[in-house]
Amino acid sequence: MSPRAAWRLESLGFTEVYDYVAGKQDWLAAGLPREGEIAGLPRAADIARSDVPTCRLDERVGKVRERVHEAGWEECVVVNDERIVLGLLRAEELGEARDDEVVEDVMRPGPSTFRPHVHVEEMARFMSRHDLDSSPVTTSDGVLVGMLLRKDAEAAAHRLHQQFGAEHEQG
């Protein structure tokens, strides 16, 4: 559809038309601007914490643990130079590994990640059902956007319900 839509727009007089070949879902997943009736609803990227600590595969756990705790976190995302998510160090790994162990040897490789455009209500529902306290949010290319905390998703979903409730009452 999109190539024909692009040609049609040009026929209508638009002079700068591009066909985003990767598709709408990829556009949304990259956190690019969106419009429409539900565009304003909060998404995972809106509340994901971008200040989540990160580390490299070859770092020593001791140093990473120190840095993570100093930042007030209990988990760390393992990334490469392009900020692609390669693994995860949750509290269990950080707590149990020896100081001299290498991150790559103790991390959880290839963790589940979520896309930035997923609605917070959906995220809250899934995280609650699966008893998941946090999850990395990445683009379709695997680039880290931030860490979504279940408490943040549930609070955002709650605010949304209150907002819609109030609007419904006002008619």
Added chain:
Amino acid sequence: MEPVTMLICSGCEKRLDYCSCCDRADCPAGGICYSCLVVELHVSLREPHEHGG
């Protein structure tokens, strides 16, 4: 001998080694496969278009 627990995808009932949502082999929700997870989260559609677009 411990009983063998097995995850079954809540969407397609496929047998799973671990849940694609929480990465656990003992998922409290019973497990979901990646294909069904992305559909449930509206990241993907099971059958996007019957027509050619």
